Amino acid sequence: MSTDSLAYLGDAVFNLYVKLYVLKDLKVKELHKLSNKYVSREGQSKILNGIRELLTEEESAIVRRGINSKGARKHGNDRLYMESTGFEALIGYLYLTNKDRLLVLLKEGVKWVEV
Template sequence: MADFKVGEVPSLSLAFLGDAIYAVHIRTHLLREKPRLKPEELHREANLWVSARAQSRALLHLRKGSLLTEEEWEIAKRARNKSSATRAKNASIQEYRNASGIEALIGYLDLTENQERVEALMREIIKEGRVHNG
């Protein structure tokens, strides 16, 4: 893997990884906050947090709050622009694209071994998400 260059990884491949990492953070949060929920209830709760609409809200919150560096915003924007014209059910095309942006950013940060930044962004996303998801 000495030849690996994260800059050569396509944005939507970063989103593929970021989606999984994002979901793990949300699931971990839910287990800590609601340890007695049954798996099917946890699944329903997690879906509220990892939906394209919720992820879009998360990206816009981070951007509005000036919580992203310019480099991070560029990574997210690149993925938003590459995202397909199709959309997730129950989400607009713009929400779907924003969701791809936050996922790509999380994937990029993970591949560049910037776990502290992933943790910081996910803490902020979860803090903000409590307002919308309970």
């Protein structure tokens, strides 16, 4: 599967994870505001940098492919956008190959946005 396809899938998976993570008895506008902290390029970049040392060689290679993909460069040289694309590619890859590992990294990763 192409790296951009993995990032596309990872974006959807991560959005759902975050929506479930922040779900509380709040107005939708507030839930949206909470979830944006995580799904923004800044939030995803923070998560990626927070979990980098936990990644295997294979996972790191997927992230590098995502950072260097055509889709990551559509906003020029925006480092945060490129890192968020690498993060999304990793999420898509793990969703397809190892959901247990995906949950471990997501649970650890969301802590980095809350700091």
